[in-house]
Amino acid sequence: MKNRYHWLLLLGLFLSLPRPVRAWGFYGHRLLNRLAVYTLPPEMLPFFKANIDYLTNNATRPDSRRTVVPTEAPRHFLDVDAYGDSALTRHGRGLPRAYADAVALVGGEDSLLRHGIVPWQVARMKGQLTAAFRDRDTDRILHLSADLGHYVADACVPLHTTRNYNGQFTNQRGIHALWESRLPELNGMNYDLLTGPAPYLDNPTEAAWLAIERAHAALDSVFTIERQLTTELTEDRKYGYEQRGRQTIRTYSREFSQAYHQRLNGQVERQLRYAARLIGAFWYTCWVDAGQPDLTEMDQQPSEAEQLAIEQERREAAAAPVIAIPGHEE
Numbered sequence: 001m002k003n004r005y006h007w008l009l010l011l012g013l014f015l016s017l018p019r020p021v022r023a024w025g026f027y028g029h030r031l032l033n034r035l036a037v038y039t040l041p042p043e044m045l046p047f048f049k050a051n052i053d054y055l056t057n058n059a060t061r062p063d064s065r066r067t068v069v070p071t072e073a074p075r076h077f078l079d080v081d082a083y084g085d086s087a088l089t090r091h092g093r094g095l096p097r098a099y100a101d102a103v104a105l106v107g108g109e110d111s112l113l114r115h116g117i118v119p120w121q122v123a124r125m126k127g128q129l130t131a132a133f134r135d136r137d138t139d140r141i142l143h144l145s146a147d148l149g150h151y152v153a154d155a156c157v158p159l160h161t162t163r164n165y166n167g168q169f170t171n172q173r174g175i176h177a178l179w180e181s182r183l184p185e186l187n188g189m190n191y192d193l194l195t196g197p198a199p200y201l202d203n204p205t206e207a208a209w210l211a212i213e214r215a216h217a218a219l220d221s222v223f224t225i226e227r228q229l230t231t232e233l234t235e236d237r238k239y240g241y242e243q244r245g246r247q248t249i250r251t252y253s254r255e256f257s258q259a260y261h262q263r264l265n266g267q268v269e270r271q272l273r274y275a276a277r278l279i280g281a282f283w284y285t286c287w288v289d290a291g292q293p294d295l296t297e298m299d300q301q302p303s304e305a306e307q308l309a310i311e312q313e314r315r316e317a318a319a320a321p322v323i324a325i326p327g328h329e330e
Helices: 002-015 024-037 045-050 052-057 061-067 099-106 109-114 118-135 138-154 175-190 204-217 219-232 254-264 267-289 304-319
Strands: 239-244 247-252
Touching (some): 024 052, 024 175, 024 267, 052 138, 061 304, 099 118, 118 204, 118 267, 138 267, 138 304, 175 267, 219 254
């Protein structure tokens, strides 16, 4: 009965996701925000569940802003390898957890932005969402929850922790979409993504950095296994062509993708599960730190002004020219 319930719940989550859903930036982010709602305690669940479509639909909003907000792109990654082996240590030569200290260490904000700021962005937004809960501001709570979920999820992706984010330096171009998009698309229905209740984070800032550390530790296998498989399969078995809408695109073949997935031994599934619970943990921690306000006493839906603002933002993003944005632009 438990397995049947799990399968039915997961099927419902997948079928209710908006289409199209492609990369971790679309499929994954929307799924993760949706899953995170179910990790919340009874005091939060009714409010968040009533707005689950808002949180799902707007989970990709930060990606859409990349072409219209100049400082948006760096908020999605951290090039750990740009700072040496000690970058993630908590003391000594490690990167400071305080943003101002990090800016001072690297010699200016532009230098810091060049290699990404996702853990600092998560910490900053944690403070903003806590304030929104304290103010009982429905629009801000929903807006910031959707965005915070996106950045937390990005911190859990191995390829968001390296300058070689798309294998461009190792002749593995396309590996980003393979890991983030192709594998979840092919295997997501078989994943066990139920995580249990979200925990309270005693140190939210450190939790963001631990997510980066965990993701970065998985990076070696991401590259090494792809490289090994490439030596075993011929070019025509590694790649294939599929129809996406009106386009025929060249992509990793199902054979290669599934062999890669098998050798990763559940890595993508584990990171999705970890990210969903961590998103819920940040939402929960913000609510607790705000004094656990009674969410039933607030407006239960976003205001018309908020919905109009989101639509305006969507139009601006759609009308913006497609340009290369410095920082993990592929």
